[in-house]
Structures are given as C-alpha cells and as structure tokens.
Amino acid sequence: MKVFKFGGASVKDAAGVLNLAQIVRTQGQNAVVVVSAMGKTTNALEEVVRAYAAADLDAMHRHWEVVKQYHEQILADLGLGIGVIDDLLYDLDGYLKTPPQGTYNAIYDQIVSVGELLSTRVVGVCLAQVSLPVRWLDARQLVRTDATFREGRVDWAETALRITKAVTGEFVAVTQGFIGQTIDGRTTTLGREGSDYTAAIFAYCLNAKSVTIWKDVPGVLNADPKWFDDTVLLEKLTYQDAIELAYYGATVIHPKTIKPLQNKNIPLYVRSFLKPDAPGTVIGNFEGHLTMPSFIFKIDQVLISLHPNDFSFIAEDNLSRIFGRFAQAGVKINLMQNTAISFSVVVDQNADRVPALLEQLRQDFRVTYNENLELITIRYYDQSTIERVLIDKKLLLEQKSRYTVQLVVR
C-alpha cells in the first residue's frame, strides 16, 4: 500500500488533473490518493469566509462565484459536466444563505473544506476514466479530530479504526487532504497546507510502504527556488533534518508530516509531477546529516517586543502569561529571545490574528513592534554564508545554535 499526495499546484487546471491520472495509472495502482484543493482555491474560499462573517453579501457572492466558475471551467476543459460537483455547490449555496452561527474558526472550516471536496470529485471521475477502480472516500468520515477548528488535533485511535475499515481491497482510494470531523459531525481542518499531514495520517494508520508527495519542484532543495538561484537537490534526507527544515518554514513539506512516518519508519518521497520518472528526494532513517547549508526564507514577519509595565524581570510568571496569550490567539512563534526586562518574538503577519493578539498583550506589557521583516534561517551554516545573505540587509536580531542560525532582517 502506497500513499500519494497531490497538492493544489498539481491540479490547478485540466492538464494537471490528467497528468495526475497518468501518474496514478502508471505508478499508483491500489494507492491511497490524497488531494488538496485546486490551485489557490483555499485562499479564495478564505475570502468567502471573511465576507460571510462580515455580512458583506456582495463580496461573498463575488468570491464564491470565482471559485464556482474556476471549477466549472476545469470540468468543461475535461469534457465533463457540472453534475460532478453540483450537489457540493448547492450545499454551500444553502449554507451561505443562513446567518453566521458559531465562532469564526468553526465557520471557516465549514466553508474552506469545500475546496478539497470539489477537487477530489473531479479527480475521482478522471481516475475512473483511465480505467482505474476508484473509490471516493470522504475524509470527514475517517479523520476524527477534536473541536480545535482550523488546527484540528487528530484522535489517532478512532482515525486508525475508521481508515483501516474503509481502505481494504483492490482499488484506488481518492480522498481529501486537510479536512476531518469532530465526534459531533462538524467539519474541521488540520491547519493550512495540512494535506501532507493527511497523507502521513493515512500512511501511519495503514502501515503504508511509502508516501510520495508530488510537487512542482524536483524534490527537497537546499533552498526555495522562488527566492534563491543555484539550488541543489537533496537526494537523501534524514527524518531529523526534514523535521528541522519543515519546522523552520521550508514550505515544501508540512512540519507535522514527518513524525508519524518516522514513528513507523515509512519513507517519504518528494518527487516532481512534471518529471514523474525522476527519483526526487527520499526522507528516511539514514546515518549522518546534511553537509551543505540549507536556507529557509520567510517574508512578512513581525518582530514584537514586550516590556513589563512595572519594570519587573521577564521570569516564569510573565512567560507563562505571554505563551498563554499566543496560544489563545493561535499565533505561532517563529523565533523568541529574551533579556532581563524584555521578551522578543517573531511571528508571521496575519491580519486575522496579530492585531487582536497585540491588543491582548497591551493589557500587561508595553508593546513595540516592527513589520515587513524577513526571517532567514540557515541550517548547517558557516560564517561566509551568513555574510553572503546579509549583503544589503539591516540585521535586527540574530540567534545561533550549533547547527542553525536565524537572522531577522529588513
């Protein structure tokens, strides 16, 4: 049993869907095929959520119409009719007619999850057209989570029971990445870019032989080719190095993906859907570690510095209050550093969450912050690589450990 995962970039148009079908036909007989929403659908649905929650009906209809037309066009290009998805469109139309109920995050998951339902319907039909025995599985019935909307925590025991029951026999299973459901039947999502994690959940539960995530890059490179020239393919990576790169923000793999695979020693392949015969990267249980420096580059960073109002030291009681506020706001910390009387953190800019968090923090601290910064992480650094990335940059904060340096720059 193999698990394949195809992200939004791989199914962004009709040609992408046909390419996926070809890869599964030639390399993925009996695979579980986990698919994300097509192209940038999740971003578009986030706009629908924003408008719906703000009761801005014009904007809501406009954004939802874009999503509908995009899928209808792909279906038309594939020679398929709207019948493949019309019940899903009808259901969301109905939901959007009712007034918002529940928290913003709960609403978010009910709407945004539709992206993966749509994409897998289209993919399911195309796999059947290349004569594969296909079964469309609803991941909401299989991946059980708690009610932490937008970051559902998996109930592994229940999920394993459901997945092993559903995936038996000789067929290609097509299912949605990124989505799950609570015990009382409310849809949840697993965090942005969470479809890689879904692939790992299925692989773990099924004791799969391997997981392959099909990407628009040749494999894991020593830097994101969007930002760096002359990148090098990393043919072999240890689980540990892969976890570290993903944790620091190498968006090629979702950080939660590796641990379940490592626990069962399941290899993870990262391969190119543009060159499906190339070997790509294999991540597994290997000796040694990377030798060349790897770079991770994050833009839109905010450096927040907190100073206790009463000039007290930054100590355990302050820190627990600070971490509590961040956890409550759902803001992840990319880097932190403290002095005796100040505590600095770097986070992703997020218009939904950061302003509300700053408001909260101002109740207890004097808060200063800088926006529009970059966070550069170099794993297995040396002084010359640091100097090279700092050319023409102003360094605001630096943190070094034995293998990793993080630089906050403008």
Ligand SMILES: Nc1ncnc2c1ncn2[C@@H]1O[C@H](COP(=O)(O)OP(=O)(O)O)[C@@H](O)[C@H]1O
């Ligand atoms: N170290 C890296 N190696 C390869 N790609 C990387 C790396 N870091 C970031 N990326 C980016 O990850 C992208 C693929 O991930 P993503 O766009 O999320 O794909 P998908 O939608 O298929 O999940 C690549 O196009 C590349 O820009």
Ligand SMILES: N[C@@H](CC(=O)OP(=O)(O)O)C(=O)O
């Ligand atoms: N569609 C979701 C989940 C996901 O993993 O997507 P992708 O595989 O395209 O990164 C998102 O965009 O967050």
